[in-house]
Amino acid sequence: MARNGGQLLVECLMALGATKSFGVPGESYLAVLDALHDTAGKLDYVLCRNEGGAAFMAAAYGKLTGLPGICFVTRGPGASNATIGVHTAMQDSSPMILFVGQIGTAMKGREAFQEFDYRAVFGTLAKWAVEIDDVTRLPEIVARAWSTAISGRPGPVVVALPEDMLTTETDVPGLVATRPMSEPAPDAHALVEVHAMLAEAQRPVILLGGTNWTAQGRADLQAFAETSGIPVIAAFRYQDQFDNHSSVFVGEAGVGMLAHVKTLIRDTDVILAINVRFGEMTTDGYTLLSVPTPRQKLIHVHASDREIGKIYVPAIGIHAGPNAVASALTPVNGDWSSWRANARAHYEAAFEAPAQPGSVDMVAVTKWLRETLPKDVILTNGAGNFTVWPNKFFKYGPEARLLAPQSGAMGYGLPAAIAAKVTYPDRTVVCFAGDGDFQMNCQELGTAMQAGAQPIILILNNGIYGTIRAHQERTYPERISGTSLANPVFVRLAQSYGFHAERVTATADFPAAFERALASRTGAVLELDISPEAITPRQTLSQMRDIALASQKAKAIA
Ligand SMILES: Cc1ncc(C[n+]2csc(CCOP(=O)(O)OP(=O)(O)O)c2C)c(N)n1
Numbered sequence: 001m002a003r004n005g006g007q008l009l010v011e012c013l014m015a016l017g018a019t020k021s022f023g024v025p026g027e028s029y030l031a032v033l034d035a036l037h038d039t040a041g042k043l044d045y046v047l048c049r050n051e052g053g054a055a056f057m058a059a060a061y062g063k064l065t066g067l068p069g070i071c072f073v074t075r076g077p078g079a080s081n082a083t084i085g086v087h088t089a090m091q092d093s094s095p096m097i098l099f100v101g102q103i104g105t106a107m108k109g110r111e112a113f114q115e116f117d118y119r120a121v122f123g124t125l126a127k128w129a130v131e132i133d134d135v136t137r138l139p140e141i142v143a144r145a146w147s148t149a150i151s152g153r154p155g156p157v158v159v160a161l162p163e164d165m166l167t168t169e170t171d172v173p174g175l176v177a178t179r180p181m182s183e184p185a186p187d188a189h190a191l192v193e194v195h196a197m198l199a200e201a202q203r204p205v206i207l208l209g210g211t212n213w214t215a216q217g218r219a220d221l222q223a224f225a226e227t228s229g230i231p232v233i234a235a236f237r238y239q240d241q242f243d244n245h246s247s248v249f250v251g252e253a254g255v256g257m258l259a260h261v262k263t264l265i266r267d268t269d270v271i272l273a274i275n276v277r278f279g280e281m282t283t284d285g286y287t288l289l290s291v292p293t294p295r296q297k298l299i300h301v302h303a304s305d306r307e308i309g310k311i312y313v314p315a316i317g318i319h320a321g322p323n324a325v326a327s328a329l330t331p332v333n334g335d336w337s338s339w340r341a342n343a344r345a346h347y348e349a350a351f352e353a354p355a356q357p358g359s360v361d362m363v364a365v366t367k368w369l370r371e372t373l374p375k376d377v378i379l380t381n382g383a384g385n386f387t388v389w390p391n392k393f394f395k396y397g398p399e400a401r402l403l404a405p406q407s408g409a410m411g412y413g414l415p416a417a418i419a420a421k422v423t424y425p426d427r428t429v430v431c432f433a434g435d436g437d438f439q440m441n442c443q444e445l446g447t448a449m450q451a452g453a454q455p456i457i458l459i460l461n462n463g464i465y466g467t468i469r470a471h472q473e474r475t476y477p478e479r480i481s482g483t484s485l486a487n488p489v490f491v492r493l494a495q496s497y498g499f500h501a502e503r504v505t506a507t508a509d510f511p512a513a514f515e516r517a518l519a520s521r522t523g524a525v526l527e528l529d530i531s532p533e534a535i536t537p538r539q540t541l542s543q544m545r546d547i548a549l550a551s552q553k554a555k556a557i558a
């Protein structure tokens with residue numbers, strides 16, 4: 001049956017299992033848009049307002065489901081806007097495919113209108129970048145893009161679609177659904193070595209990273225850790241991958257790492273790292289483990305052989321999938337109960353923080369949310385100091401999810417919440433946003449309105465780019481530069497997009513406002529009046545400034 005490249009692409013994606021896509025239109029891929037004309041309910045096209053938002057949605061969809069998030073954008077300008085999502089999917093190890101309309105093949109190489117060299121531009125940013133020149137090879141390349149995105153260390157793939165390729169007719173066969181690829185299983189001999197190394201350990205820890213876990217794999221790892229009594233630390237922003245209520249869970253190795261987590265990683269003698277990409281945040285700037293050979297014995301398990309030995313030379317490297325390894329680990333007996341119990345006590349104690357200055361106290365708000373939100377809640381956030389609340393003051397059970405960018409990209413939270421809500425309309429989705437963070441992608445409220453996606457968005461409005469202000473006060477005290485925000489009336493902005501919106505100016509008002517937000521059928525924005533002084537849970541902005549001034553003074557005297 002003859003059909004054009006656009007129709008064939010959509011047919012192939014549906015065969016592979018795509019049900020949602022996110023995009024902004026362009027004349028470069030009209031044939032794809034035309035093919036999507038009749039696929040609503042089978043392959044939805046969520047119409048976005050900026051490609052940055054669309055690409056974030058696709059990256060978040062990939063992180064949430066383990067299937068590639070599909071994004072469609074136009075050439076040059078559209079692709080440029082989408083790069084932030086590609087970078088974020090890469091750092092998060094999230095599967096994603098960005099399809100980009102491309103100029104016609106006859107125009108290439110002349111710096112034609114909106115021309116981009118995709119292989120060059122995305123070559124270092126994405127896991128793979130490719131262009132389909134011949135429509136008869138479209139099924140082959142799309143299948144490879146899909147399996148590249150989900151296999152090994154998952155990541156983003158960029159596929160450029162020349163306009164004339166998309167309009168060329170072909171009768172080549174499309175794709176048929178395939179069984180999911182099985183995980184590489186661990187070598188039995190290596191597992192014996194792991195068991196022996198852990199049995200001899202004085203202070204072992206498990207460090208786990210994200211993506212590709214199944215519910216069974218997570219349950220297996222938890223059973224292994226609990227029976228063995230080994231403390232478990234989550235890598236940066238992957239604390240939702242292990243049951244935080246378990247007595248072995250002791251915290252997240254991420255930005256603003258708590259002192260007891262640093263101590264655990266520094267003082268451990270054996271680390272079992274599963275699925276971890278060793279990033280700067282998880283290693284406290286590559287200081288907790290020395291490069292390239294850590295003092296601690298490192299057992300590094302990863303589904304991609306390219307991660308093992310990338311930065312750290314492991315004592316034992318195992319190229320295997322996380323679930324396959326978790327099911328194969330046999331419990332270890334050791335005398336480290338006080339090591340674990342002490343770490344857990346520190347983890348629990350970190351939920352206690354002093355009352356925050358200002359009208360809305362996030363310690364109290366997050367405590368209420370922790371006790372109230374449904375078990376299968378999805379929390380999202382972008383970047384800013386406000387992320388400490390969903391990242392450090394929430395406990396993720398086995399069904400809860402956190403969509404938070406390892407890339408530290410501002411503006412991710414709202415698009416991620418929209419992606420979560422179109423994927424799971426019945427689950428409660430709460431986006432934490434800063435006033436700066438929210439304005440990176442607030443236009444996507446229009447996307448949410450149009451798609452019928454109804455997240456609850458909390459804007460923690462402190463009137464500043466707080467993270468940068470805090471750095472400024474610590475480094476250049478009293479010299480505020482480029483960090484004060486003049487903000488819109490957020491409530492009116494949200495209302496103009498059909499959202500229920502309220503401004504909360506007292507802690508005591510929050511629960512009722514949140515209940516109204518939950519009850520609204522429109523999605524809701526709650527703007528919380530946060531004092532700029534409440535910049536971190538345990539140190540105010542003034543305290544930071546005073547410490548920096550005192551140290552400047554001391555240096556001047558010396
Ligand atoms: C896209 C992007 N641009 C800039 C930054 C640098 N940056 C990190 S946090 C931050 C300020 C965040 O402000 P806000 O969202 O208001 O949160 P707050 O820190 O005030 O809680 C900035 C500018 C970034 N991480 N990402």
Ligand SMILES: [Mg+2]
Nearest residue numbers: 434435464466
């Ligand atoms: Mg702010």
